[in-house]
Amino acid sequence: MGLIFLQLLPGPKVFKCRCCSAHLASRDAVISKDFNGRYGRAYLLKRAVNVCLGPSEERTLMTGLHLVNDIYCCSCRQILGWRYEKAFEESQKYKEGKYILEKARLMKEG
Template sequence: MGMRYRQYLHGARIYGCSQCKTHLATIHSMISRAFNGQHGRAYLFEVVVNVIEGEPADRQMTTGNHTVRDIYCVKCGTTLGWKYDRAYEPSQKYKEGKFILERNLLVDVQ
């Protein structure tokens, strides 16, 4: 199968996978720190790189029903969070196409 190409990010603060330090997102693409993941606090990002998206699934969350895809690190396969495909509540539409990364699965990469 070979090694997958990985994108390297540049900027003041780069978030990476806690297992292999693969670059995932920058502080500039962060939209909010006020989210919760499956295992605690999470961040909402506009852009995330170096992830593989799983199959879409409908999930009932605290803010309503959403269609989401789990996202995995392209290098080590660690589950990092999810991507919002669809929000059924009109007030939650801003999440569509955005990513949740769980804080305890991230490290600062320099």
């Protein structure tokens, strides 16, 4: 296995992996703080870095059926949340390509 190169985000307000402190997202990327994940409260984000995608799977969530990928920290492989690949209901299309990061899996810097 080769070296892992992690992207560092500029600025003091950054979400990091609770296990290994890898940068995951800027707080500027937050769309909503009013989401739920598997382990409690979660953020909906425009983008995330240093994450790896799991396989696509259809999952029935609180808002209906979605095609999602679990996301993992590229550094320590901790599961962090998921990425919405496709929403089947028209009212949920705004989530496509967005990320859910669970607060329990994160730490805030700044």
